Amino acid sequence: MEEEESNGTTTIDRTSIDESDQAQQSNPISSEPKLNKKQKLAAKKKARKKQRCEDACLNSDATQSQANPSMFTSTSPPPKKKKKRNKAMAAHASYSLPDTTMPFPSLTQPPPPPNTSSNTSPNALEEYATNNSQPEPPLLASLRAAATSEFPNATHMNSSPLQGRLLSTLASISRAKKILEIGTFCGYATLSLAESGASVTTLEIDEEAAKVASAHFAMSAYKDKITLHLGPAMDTLKSLTTATDGKSDQEPFDMVFLDADKRAYRSYIDFLLSSNLLSCDCLIICDNVLFKGLVLNSTITGKKKLGKKLGKKKLNYWAGRHQEIADELHAFNEYVNNDKRVDVVLVPLRDGLTLMKRKNLEIQL
Numbered sequence: 001m002e003e004e005e006s007n008g009t010t011t012i013d014r015t016s017i018d019e020s021d022q023a024q025q026s027n028p029i030s031s032e033p034k035l036n037k038k039q040k041l042a043a044k045k046k047a048r049k050k051q052r053c054e055d056a057c058l059n060s061d062a063t064q065s066q067a068n069p070s071m072f073t074s075t076s077p078p079p080k081k082k083k084k085r086n087k088a089m090a091a092h093a094s095y096s097l098p099d100t101t102m103p104f105p106s107l108t109q110p111p112p113p114p115n116t117s118s119n120t121s122p123n124a125l126e127e128y129a130t131n132n133s134q135p136e137p138p139l140l141a142s143l144r145a146a147a148t149s150e151f152p153n154a155t156h157m158n159s160s161p162l163q164g165r166l167l168s169t170l171a172s173i174s175r176a177k178k179i180l181e182i183g184t185f186c187g188y189a190t191l192s193l194a195e196s197g198a199s200v201t202t203l204e205i206d207e208e209a210a211k212v213a214s215a216h217f218a219m220s221a222y223k224d225k226i227t228l229h230l231g232p233a234m235d236t237l238k239s240l241t242t243a244t245d246g247k248s249d250q251e252p253f254d255m256v257f258l259d260a261d262k263r264a265y266r267s268y269i270d271f272l273l274s275s276n277l278l279s280c281d282c283l284i285i286c287d288n289v290l291f292k293g294l295v296l297n298s299t300i301t302g303k304k305k306l307g308k309k310l311g312k313k314k315l316n317y318w319a320g321r322h323q324e325i326a327d328e329l330h331a332f333n334e335y336v337n338n339d340k341r342v343d344v345v346l347v348p349l350r351d352g353l354t355l356m357k358r359k360n361l362e363i364q365l
Contacts, residue, residue, distance in 0.1 A: 126162055126349075126350065129162055130161050133162060133165050134165050136161040136164065136165070137195075139191065139216065139220055140161070140164060140188060140191055140192065141161075142216070143186060143187065143188055143191065143212075143216045144161075144188060146186070146212055146216070147185070147188070151209070154185075157186075158186060158188045159188045159189045159192065159259075159287075160350050163189075163287075163353070164189065164192035166349065167189055167192045167285070168192045168196060170283065170285070170355075171192075171198060171255060174254060174255055174283050175254075176198045176253075176255040177198050177199070177251060178198060178201070178251055178252070178254055178255075179193050179194075179196075179198045179200045179255045179256070179257065180201050180256045180257070181193065181200060181201070181202040181256075181257045181259070182202075182203050182257070182260045182268060183203065183204065183233070183257075183258065183259035183260035183261075183287075184202040184213050184228060185206070185209050185213070186212045187202070187212070187213030187214075187217060189257060190202045190213065190217070190226060191217070191220055194222035194225055194226055195222070197225075198254070199225045199227070200222075200226050201240075201253075202226065203237075205230070205231060205232055205233065207230065210228060210230050213228065233260050234264075234267070234268075237268075237271060237272070237277070241277060252276065252277055252278050252279040253279065253282060254279050254281075254283070255282065255283045255284075255285070256284045257285045258284065258285065258287065262288060262291065262325045262328060262329055263325060263328045265328070265332045266331075269284070269286075269332075269336060269339075272284070273358070278358060279358075280358065281357065281358055281360060282357075283356070283357055283358075284342070284356040284357075285353060285355055285356075286332075286336075287352075287353060288351045289329055289332070289351075289352040290329075290346075291322070291325055291326045291351060291352070292322065292351065294323055294326030295329055295330040295333065295352075297323060297326065298323075298327045298330035298331075333346065333354065336354065336356060342357060343356065343359060344356050
């Protein structure tokens with residue numbers, strides 16, 4: 001229907017208006033705002049993802065229906081794929097917190113036992129110390145080999161290379177001019193002590209051992225400084241005491257190395273400390289005071305209790321004899337430790353060394 005107005009009025013076409021309204025109602029999308037480029041890409045991506053999910057569900061239903069037609073088709077969505085984790089996230093996930101349920105150690109608890117493996121055994125430690133100390137002189141190495149060949153069952157009576165280096169060092173730092181050795185054996189310790197330049201007087205009772213020692217003394221550069229006395233040590237000590245009586249020019253010994261009859265150690269020390277053979281600050285060294293570690297049995301059982309425990313018939317002769325010597329040495333260690341005439345320190349090197357320094361009682365008073 002059209003309305004026309006005369007005299008210059010505007011004509012309104014109602015039909016065109018109605019047609020445009022119907023077109024807008026039939027195409028509502030055209031009324032929505034236009035999407036930009038990013039929104040279009042997001043919509044396409046969402047549509048593709050939805051299509052993949054639907055395809056996966058259809059494939060899953062088809063597989064289940066072929067395997068078991070009686071089962072109903074599952075309409076649940078597929079499981080989500082696990083996201084890839086980077087190395088930092090993986091390391092964080094593998095870290096586990098400490099167990100907080102474990103009680104804290106008490107301060108009164110004893111420490112864990114030390115490592116007792118073969119790598120930390122006394123022999124391994126002594127070998128390590130030997131390798132990191134002054135090397136053994138060739139003459140002493142030759143002497144040790146000769147002593148092993150001549151006395152294969154008495155190799156323990158020779159000083160070890162580490163002990164020989166220690167004796168040489170102690171003789172040097174003490175600045176000893178005269179050294180007394182009681183118990184020469186094959187002369188290993190004798191030559192070690194002579195390296196300091198001091199004169200050494202050594203006492204030995206075994207003729208065979210004295211022959212080996214004398215042969216090596218003759219090959220050394222200190223042969224003029226070594227005097228070997230053959231015979232019982234106590235008799236020789238008494239003769240040396242008589243020789244020095246009334247002679248002011250006779251210098252006393254500045255150092256003593258005792259390595260003789262272990263059961264007579266106390267007698268030797270008492271005689272030396274009461275004689276005029278020693279200087280006022282003489283250093284005395286006693287060997288084998290731990291005696292294969294058997295002194296520990298003396299502190300626990302004692303000789304009589306050990307014999308009762310093992311029985312007289314089962315008690316090996318050498319084991320019993322060694323324990324008797326260890327008992328004597330244990331008594332000696334306690335005796336000198338309580339002796340007010342000397343200061344004592346026991347060093348657990350090899351078979352045990354006791355270092356005694358004579359006290360100067362005049363200075364103390």
